[in-house]
Amino acid sequence: MVLRTTGSTPRPLLGRRRARRVGDEGPAPVPLVRATVIRAPAHESKEAAAAWLDSLRHDREALAAEAADAARELNALLRAHRAAALDHTARDVVPAGANTVRVGYGSGDQVAEGHFADAYELPPEDDRSKVRRRAAALAPDERLAAILGGRDRALACEELVLRARADLEASRPREAALQARIALEALLAELDGADAGDLPADREVVGRAANEALSGEPPAELSEAVAAVVDRMEAALRRRRLGRVTSG
Numbered sequence: 001m002v003l004r005t006t007g008s009t010p011r012p013l014l015g016r017r018r019a020r021r022v023g024d025e026g027p028a029p030v031p032l033v034r035a036t037v038i039r040a041p042a043h044e045s046k047e048a049a050a051a052w053l054d055s056l057r058h059d060r061e062a063l064a065a066e067a068a069d070a071a072r073e074l075n076a077l078l079r080a081h082r083a084a085a086l087d088h089t090a091r092d093v094v095p096a097g098a099n100t101v102r103v104g105y106g107s108g109d110q111v112a113e114g115h116f117a118d119a120y121e122l123p124p125e126d127d128r129s130k131v132r133r134r135a136a137a138l139a140p141d142e143r144l145a146a147i148l149g150g151r152d153r154a155l156a157c158e159e160l161v162l163r164a165r166a167d168l169e170a171s172r173p174r175e176a177a178l179q180a181r182i183a184l185e186a187l188l189a190e191l192d193g194a195d196a197g198d199l200p201a202d203r204e205v206v207g208r209a210a211n212e213a214l215s216g217e218p219p220a221e222l223s224e225a226v227a228a229v230v231d232r233m234e235a236a237l238r239r240r241r242l243g244r245v246t247s248g
Contacts, residue, residue: 001077002036002114032099036114037070046117049105053118056103063122066103067095075170092170095122143241157187161233168230173223174216177209180226180233187233195240202229 007029043049056062075092082090095101104119105111146152160183167176184206188196206229209222218226 004034005031007032035074037073038111067101155190157190164230174213177213177218177226181206181210
């Protein structure tokens with residue numbers, strides 16, 4: 001993993017103790033972090049690396065999969081940082097949030113500096129479309145306006161379900177199981193029976209997965225069950241949202 005920060009303004013050697021008066025200077029330069037995730041197994045030759053990259057050129061799903069794998073590795077590093085530094089502000093990343101996403105190959109010296117001998121850049125809509133679809137389903141403009149206008153309120157379970165989803169996307173089965181249990185309990189407390197549907201029956205399997213997660217990763221079948229329950233909780237939130245928009 002190679003991390004580089006570019007475009008940042010050097011900080012003064014001694015921290016300022018007072019606010020600094022500024023004029024019409026415009027926005028300050030925004031620092032960018034370039035993260036390069038390097039696979040340990042090397043290609044046998046430059047020709048083999050070029051053939052691998054060429055095979056991805058017209059396969060958008062394969063390119064997106066490479067980016068998703070790299071994001072999971074980067075999020076594993078961020079998770080370790082959060083735990084080591086007790087820093088809750090270090091958030092997970094997704095390819096859709098990057099300025100650019102590139103997949104390529106290079107020599108050892110090149111990739112150690114975050115560079116490539118050759119690379120392809122992913123079209124931005126590939127990764128962002130999935131995020132937009134989920135955002136449109138869970139938090140459309142009508143709901144946002146209702147919350148800001150005081151006609152509706154954001155539920156605790158909505159945030160908790162999204163956290164469980166983030167753990168699933170980041171391949172954190174222990175955290176996903178534990179998060180899903182509290183998300184499910186909050187959802188059942190905050191939604192009425194019609195919106196919750198059959199979710200009360202999921203308490204047993206989610207509880208077993210969470211109990212297993214206290215001592216290690218849950219078995220694969222329980223992790224799959226947790227993912228299915230998170231899907232159903234999202235569907236329940238969509239039903240509630242659609243009912244509110246229709247009635248409003």
